[in-house]
Amino acid sequence: MPRYALKLEYDGAPFAGWQRQADQPSVQGAVEAALAKLERDVPSIAAAGRTDAGVHALGQVAHCELTREWDPFRLSEALNYHLKPHPVAVVACARVADDFHARFSALERQYLFRLVTRRAPVVHDAGKVWQVQNPLALEPMQRAARYLLGRHDFTTFRASICQADSPVKTLDELRIEEMDYPSGREFRFHVRARSFLHNQVRSFVGTLERVGAGAWTPEDVKAALEARARAACGPVCPPQGLYLARVGYPEDPFG
Structure with a gap:
């Protein structure tokens, strides 16, 4: 066939x-x-x-x-x-x-998460971004993200219902960029790995948002990772800002 x-x-x-x-x-x-x-x-x-x-x-x-x-x-x-x-x-x-x-x-999967900070409700991107009203600082989030790169036991960032055989994964990229957004700012999280645990990306973003807001330090993220305990994770952010952006193969089937 x-x-x-x-x-x-x-x-x-x-x-x-x-x-x-x-x-x-x-x-x-x-x-x-x-x-x-x-x-x-x-x-x-x-x-x-x-x-x-x-x-x-x-x-x-x-x-x-x-x-x-x-x-x-x-x-x-x-x-x-x-x-x-x-x-x-x-x-x-x-x-x-x-x-x-x-x-x-598939050799890898790449996700995009869009987070918008502004006071006024988002209209045109409603349901397409996660909106928070508090401002965020980019540099502390970038520092915290570096602790998550590489091969780790990601039990802390794994949903309790995850069916993966092992919590050990290799995170190849977690890049955060900030850009203009009407009456606010947009933060884009680019996350890449061969495979992911259930709710892993949303757990990352929810935790890093706490760092950007000043409630956590970058070193708190390192400690949470090393705790290997779901209770150590920050809030899990909602799904509407998450996109499966790209799937990589040995050869691109679409040319």
Whole structure:
């Protein structure tokens, strides 16, 4: 059966997450329903990351198997037609080798988290950023982030319901940048690793926000990491500022 990779962009707000749910809308369910309009009995699709409820994607990757050959452009156009009115789009499509797997072939995943500081409510980015009203200092957050880089036991930053076999992960990048935002400031957290624990990125950002606000020191983050205890973590921030931005493979399937 021909196999295709799909690069997906979506607004996670209306969904209970990526994974198919019996009684709630999911991104996987929306894509599989669109595929069923093209071919009957399409096998279940797999994705690079199972994003949680409210989490968005700029570059989620999934793969599917179809019974006949499709021109990738025509397949993406047909899927986008049948995905309406869901806020999901196929932004790229490619024919891939039979052993390509969206999840298991991936070498790394990159997340973006958007945090906005301003007093007035966010209007145009409502549901797309985490807004806090207190100002934040960039440099202490950057210093704290450096303690998290590398290979560590991240039990402190792991959700209690996480099903990963081990809390030990290697964090390759945690970069924070500050930029102008109308009547405020925006902080963007760029986080990259081969794989992540459940709620790891949101735990990082919620904890680093406390550093930026002056409630924690950078050394408090180091101590929290070394505690290897969930109770040592700072607040877990809400999901709406989180985006699965990119998935890396040995060769880019989309050219």
